[in-house]
Amino acid sequence: xxxxxxxxxxxxxxxxxxxxxxxxxxxxxxxxxxxxxxxxxxxxxxxxxxxxxxxxxxxxxxxxxxxxxxxxxxxxxxxxxxxxxxxxxxxxxxxxxxxxxxxxxxxxxxxxxxxxxxxxxxxxxxxxxxxxxxxxxxxxxxxxxxxxxxxxxxxxxxxxxxxxxxxxxxxxxxxxxxxxxxxxxxxxxxxxxxxxxxxxxxxxxxxxxxxxxxxxxxxxxxxxxxxxxxxxxxxxxxxxx
Numbered sequence: 001x002x003x004x005x006x007x008x009x010x011x012x013x014x015x016x017x018x019x020x021x022x023x024x025x026x027x028x029x030x031x032x033x034x035x036x037x038x039x040x041x042x043x044x045x046x047x048x049x050x051x052x053x054x055x056x057x058x059x060x061x062x063x064x065x066x067x068x069x070x071x072x073x074x075x076x077x078x079x080x081x082x083x084x085x086x087x088x089x090x091x092x093x094x095x096x097x098x099x100x101x102x103x104x105x106x107x108x109x110x111x112x113x114x115x116x117x118x119x120x121x122x123x124x125x126x127x128x129x130x131x132x133x134x135x136x137x138x139x140x141x142x143x144x145x146x147x148x149x150x151x152x153x154x155x156x157x158x159x160x161x162x163x164x165x166x167x168x169x170x171x172x173x174x175x176x177x178x179x180x181x182x183x184x185x186x187x188x189x190x191x192x193x194x195x196x197x198x199x200x201x202x203x204x205x206x207x208x209x210x211x212x213x214x215x216x217x218x219x220x221x222x223x224x225x226x227x228x229x230x231x232x233x234x235x236x237x238x239x240x241x
Contacts, residue, residue: 061075153196
């Protein structure tokens with residue numbers, strides 16, 4: 001029986017690790033097939049055609065065959081269109097990759113998320129650094145929405161009343177914001193102004209930036225179910241120097 005084969009599928013490498021003496025296991029995010037694991041046989045050999053291509057943040061056209069959970073990579077062609085990441089934007093890129101690795105199920109396509117991921121890499125690569133805080137919060141919000149965990153920031157839970165900018169709230173994951181003075185529930189404390197700013201991707205205020213970061217971190221932690229994010233700690237150490 002012929003093995004299933006896919007050619008020239010747009011994708012990005014999320015992570016690689018050694019397999020046996022000369023090969024690599026390559027976790028990729030593809031446009032039409034979602035997150036996948038591929039084995040790149042011989043990719044660690046000096047003369048391998050795959051060796052220089054299976055790198056994160058490089059737009060690729062990937063070709064593979066097989067029907068098992070781990071398919072065999074037999075081609076990776078550089079596509080271009082995204083500049084290399086360096087410094088803090090590079091660490092932000094690794095953070096995005098770790099989120100995708102830990103929150104996406106394998107073989108579950110997310111075409112809109114793939115396009116948004118690519119656009120986010122382009123933003124991170126812009127000279128002098130884009131507003132990294134805004135870029136990360138937007139991606140976190142978009143990712144949760146795409147995988148079915150969209151958070152509602154503009155209206156109160158249960159009552160559906162509009163969130164008020166002059167009111168304090170507690171945000172309960174998977175439920176939404178409750179007015180603090182009469183909620184009687186536990187959650188993440190946040191101002192109504194921050195919720196409205198986050199809903200509209202406005203992160204100009206220092207207070208909004210701080211509260212939005214804490215809120216999105218709590219929401220992501222909730223959906224990770226206790227899995228640690230190693231790049232988050234590295235980003236914290238770099239930004240605090």
